[in-house]
Amino acid sequence: MSDYDRTPRPSFLKGLLFIAVIAVGVALLAMFVLSQRSSEGPLVISEEPTPLxxxxxxxxxxxxxxLDEKFTGIVQPRRSSDLGFADGGRIAALNVDVGDRVTDGQILAVLDTRALRSQLASAEARVNEARASHALAMNTVERQQTLMARGHVSQQRVDEALAQAATADARIEAAKAQADTLRVQIDLASITAPYPGVITARNFDEGAIAPQGAPVFALVETGSLEARIGLPANLASTLEPGQVYTLQSDNGPIDARLRSVTGVIEAGQRSVTTVFDITDATTVSAGAVVRLSLSRDVxxxxxxxxxxxxxxxxxxxxxxxxxxxxxxxxxxxxxxxxxxxxxxxxxxxxxxxxxxxxxxxxxxxxxxxxxxxxxxxxxxxxxxxxxx
Structure with a gap:
């Protein structure tokens, strides 16, 4: 007998045991599924989902x-100026600095005017000299007229005296005009504030030579502020000049009176510029952003x-x-x-x-x-x- 014939074969009882183990596993699985039933009965899959x-x-x-639309603008001074001297010269004194508040007519700076005052004194002397010459010429005219009446001189001598008197009078006017010119130059040698405001820039110091027309100070008006706001033409036409409107700023509401509506559509913005005067300039600062709210039905x-x-x-x-x-x-x-x-x-x-x-x-x-x-x-x- 070969070795192959001696190998043990599984018996019929072992096969039955294997089938029994499989059956027990299936039974346990079925019991587990049944144990998952809810208290209301076995688990049932609904055909229709619960509405959400x-x-x-x-x-x-x-x-x-x-529509409640908002339009934005910037508060700016109504006037601002770069102030300089009409003629150049050495700065003798600067009376204000950046941040100083000034009043209308206050002298802000002056040039050295010693040379101009010396020229003015000379011009005034020439005026006095011309007046003396004119007085002498008039006396000569009177004497020549008296002699002509007595027949001692001709009419030509009288006419010559009158011409000399007229020339002396012209010299007076010329000397006076030259003196007035020097007085104006002396007046222009100082910078005065054209309106109340605050100094925002100072470009020179004492002793410097200021060129003609060069800005020495920048002045911004503080008493009058305005806001320029661009609006669509159809909305701008509904506003009434002289009416007070409420603008909103970061610090709260601000009353502003509508001064004007330009009525011209700007090509770049496609809007019409409206100008509002701030009624109380102390409630907002120049440069602040303000907004105007307008309602319209569409x-x-x-x-x-x-x-x-x-x-x-x-x-x-x-x-x-x-x-x-x-x-x-x-x-x-x-x-x-x-x-x-x-x-x-x-x-x-x-x-x-x-x-x-x-x-x-x-x-x-x-x-x-x-x-x-x-x-x-x-x-x-x-x-x-x-x-x-």
């Missing part, structure tokens, strides 16, 4: 939109919705879901709208919405087209009415 509870608002489409069908009801779509449109009745329940139907105006946490939209539609306003990430939903009124639904 969603908050909705009832659409109330309005025919017009009240003929536009739509309604206000919370931004949570919108999801960004394509081509500038936005998507939303409307709960519509179907087979005794409600399902979510998608729709597209266009945002006309945004105002913080809400937006005015127009599009595929009708009066009475129940618009889902939250949980859009959980909603799919055709999904069964259970609509319920949103707690703050009244805040999204047409009144805003």
């Amino acid at each position: 509870a969603v908050d909705v608002v009832v659409a109330d489409v309005q025919s017009s939109l009240a 003929e536009e069908n739509g309604l206000w919705l919370p931004v949570s009801a919108l999801a960004e779509g394509q081509r500038g449109l936005w998507s939303l879901y409307i709960a519509v009745p179907q087979d005794g329940g409600w399902v979510a139907r998608p729709g597209l709208v266009e945002v006309v105006q945004s105002d913080g946490e809400r937006a005015f939209v127009r599009g595929a919405i009708s009066d009475g539609d129940r618009i889902i306003i939250d949980g859009l990430q959980r909603v799919a087209p055709g999904q069964a939903v259970a609509p319920r009124p949103a707690p703050m639904a009244a805040s999204y009415s047409s009144e805003g």
Whole structure:
């Protein structure tokens, strides 16, 4: 007998034992599944999903939109000037510095005028000399006229005396004009404040040679401030010059009187410039940003919705879901709208919405087209009415 024939073979009893082990395992698995039953009975897979509870608002489409638009401007001094000397010269004194407040007519700086005053004294002396010559010429005229009356001189001698007197009178006027010119130059050798304001720049020090017309100081008016605001032409035409309007700044409201509307549309901004005078210049500083709020009605069908009801779509449109009745329940139907105006946490939209539609306003990430939903009124639904 070969070695192969001596190898032991599995017996019939071992096969039965293997089948029994398999049967016990299946039974234990079945018992485990049955043990997972709920208290209400065995686990059953529902054929219809439970509707998703969603908050909705009832659409109330309005025919017009009240837009509250804000326009920005900058507060600036009504007047500002770069002050310098009409003629150049050495600066003798600077009486103010940056940040100093000055009054109308206050002397801010002066040049060295010693040479000009010396020239003025000489010119005044020439005026006196010319007057003396004129007096002598007039006496000569009187004597010549007396002699002519007695027949001792001819008319020509009288005419010559009159001509000399006229020449002396002209010399007086010339000397006086030269003296007046020097007085003006002395007056222009000082810088005076043309209006009340504050010094914002100083470009020279004492002893420096200031060129003719070079800015020595920069002066900004403090008593009068204005704000220039660009508006669309249709809105600018509704404003009334002389009327007081309220502007908003970072420090609060500011009253400003409308001085003028240019009426000319600027090519770059496509707006009309309006100029407001700040009634109380102490309430705001030059350079502050101010805003003017204006309301206007736009003929536009739509309604206000919370931004949570919108999801960004394509081509500038936005998507939303409307709960519509179907087979005794409600399902979510998608729709597209266009945002006309945004105002913080809400937006005015127009599009595929009708009066009475129940618009889902939250949980859009959980909603799919055709999904069964259970609509319920949103707690703050009244805040999204047409009144805003």
